[in-house]
Amino acid sequence: MLQSIKLLPTFLVLVGLCLFSSFILPQDDRSAPPRQPFKLVVLDPGHGGRDAGAVGRKANEKDIALAVALKLGKKIEDEMPGVKVIYTRKTDVFIPLYERPALANKHNADLFISIHCNAAATRRSPARGTETLVCGYNRLGQQDAAIRENASILLEDNYEENYGGFDPKDPSSMIVFQLMKNQHRRESIKLASLMQDKFTTSGRPDRGVKEQSLAVLATAGMPAVLTELGFMSSSIEEDYMLSTAGQKEMVQNLFDAIKTYKTSVER
Numbered sequence: 001m002l003q004s005i006k007l008l009p010t011f012l013v014l015v016g017l018c019l020f021s022s023f024i025l026p027q028d029d030r031s032a033p034p035r036q037p038f039k040l041v042v043l044d045p046g047h048g049g050r051d052a053g054a055v056g057r058k059a060n061e062k063d064i065a066l067a068v069a070l071k072l073g074k075k076i077e078d079e080m081p082g083v084k085v086i087y088t089r090k091t092d093v094f095i096p097l098y099e100r101p102a103l104a105n106k107h108n109a110d111l112f113i114s115i116h117c118n119a120a121a122t123r124r125s126p127a128r129g130t131e132t133l134v135c136g137y138n139r140l141g142q143q144d145a146a147i148r149e150n151a152s153i154l155l156e157d158n159y160e161e162n163y164g165g166f167d168p169k170d171p172s173s174m175i176v177f178q179l180m181k182n183q184h185r186r187e188s189i190k191l192a193s194l195m196q197d198k199f200t201t202s203g204r205p206d207r208g209v210k211e212q213s214l215a216v217l218a219t220a221g222m223p224a225v226l227t228e229l230g231f232m233s234s235s236i237e238e239d240y241m242l243s244t245a246g247q248k249e250m251v252q253n254l255f256d257a258i259k260t261y262k263t264s265v266e267r
Contacts, residue, residue: 040083040109040110044088046115049093051094076255083262098219101217104222114216114224115226116226117230117241118231130207133212135220188223198253199253202253
């Protein structure tokens with residue numbers, strides 16, 4: 001009760017300021033806080049090393065995922081000034097799942113994108129196309145620690161300038177963390193939808209944006225998606241994903257989606 005009483009004056013001051021800015025200040029004098037620049041993407045080529053992923057007639061998922069990720073990362077750094085790319089792997093090595101989003105959290109990435117290929121249960125399956133996955137609601141709670149950790153990392157640099165004394169230990173900051181988690185989910189769905197839209201411009205069958213309980217996305221403290229480039233169980237799609245032209249097209253689709261997303265969050 002005492003704590004509630006102590007917080008009441010602060011609450012009233014905040015309410016007063018909100019009312020003042022809403023009714024007293026002219027519309028043109030109000031400005032939203034500046035957005036943080038979009039500057040870092042973590043690309044995660046799925047599988048690797050002893051983990052081949054889906055196995056096709058000619059190739060393994062791990063190799064296609066790595067090739068596309070490296071080409072996408074190079075295009076981002078060449079054509080998006082100021083944006084850096086970090087890879088969870090750049091060679092054929094095995095990386096535990098938990099280390100992949102942890103790398104993105106460590107560097108306070110703006111996006112985490114995991115790149116994979118799909119596969120049906122049998123090669124006779126007619127399954128084709130692309131789909132992009134976001135973390136299901138049942139695993140969103142695992143993002144809490146990552147978001148709090150990211151807040152602590154951010155506070156280490158330019159604390160006063162960037163956050164005006166924001167204290168992650170304050171009980172009210174839990175509200176901020178919850179808002180951040182919900183925002184990350186919305187932004188993940190936005191990016192996933194953009195990716196699917198861009199794939200369809202190349203005539204790829206659209207399997208949509210889906211929610212799944214994925215360990216590689218569950219602990220990411222930023223917008224995160226896993227995109228399935230196509231089906232290794234389909235000889236037609238495997239050939240497409242292996243081809244120079246197919247990889248160039250997929251890279252362009254993903255790049256266009258990221259660029260559109262970047263523009264939307266920097267407005």
